[in-house]
Structure formats: C-alpha cells, structure tokens
Amino acid sequence: xxxxxxxxxxxxxxxxxxxxxxxxxxxLLNKDSIFSECYQENxxxxxxxxxxxxxxxxYEGELPKGIEEIN
Numbered sequence: 001x002x003x004x005x006x007x008x009x010x011x012x013x014x015x016x017x018x019x020x021x022x023x024x025x026x027x028l029l030n031k032d033s034i035f036s037e038c039y040q041e042n043x044x045x046x047x048x049x050x051x052x053x054x055x056x057x058x059y060e061g062e063l064p065k066g067i068e069e070i071n
Contacts, residue, residue: 004056005054005055005056006054006055006056006057006058006059006069007052007053007054007055007069007070007071008025008052008053008054008055008063008067008068008069008070009047009050009051009052009067009068009069009070010022010025010050010051010052010053010066010067011049011050011066011067011068012049012050012066013049013050013051014046014048014049014050014051021051021064021066021067022051022053024064024067025053025055025059025067028059028061028063028064029055029057029059052070
C-alpha cells in the first residue's frame with residue numbers, strides 16, 4: 001500500500017510558531033484550521049531551523065519559496 005502521508009520542510013521556522021510558512025502550507029492544502037483532518041498531531045519536528053510537518057493531504061502544484069516536499 002502506498003504511503004498516504006506527505007512530509008514538508010518549512011525553512012527557517014524555528015521560533016516562529018504556527019504562522020508564516022506553516023500557515024501558508026495549510027492555506028495551500030485548502031484547510032482553514034491546523035486542527036483539521038489533514039494535520040497529523042504531534043508529528044512536527046525540527047531539523048536545525050527547519051520545521052518538518054507531516055500531513056495526510058498532499059499539495060499538487062508548485063510550492064512557494066521556503067516550502068519543499070520531502071520523502
């Protein structure tokens with residue numbers, strides 16, 4: 001079975017909380033709340049200053065600067 005999760009790297013988000021690129025990602029996923037079904041609670045991690053976010057929804061299209069999908 002194919003992995004249903006998408007993982008995104010949000011660059012330089014340490015200390016910025018749930019705004020900036022984080023908010024932009026969820027707007028792209030057409031979700032108006034970070035608590036919707038597309039968000040995997042307790043899955044956020046940091047790699048240096050970058051936030052790693054796992055979602056159950058994948059964005060199909062060009063991602064804005066600072067957001068990249070990772071495997």
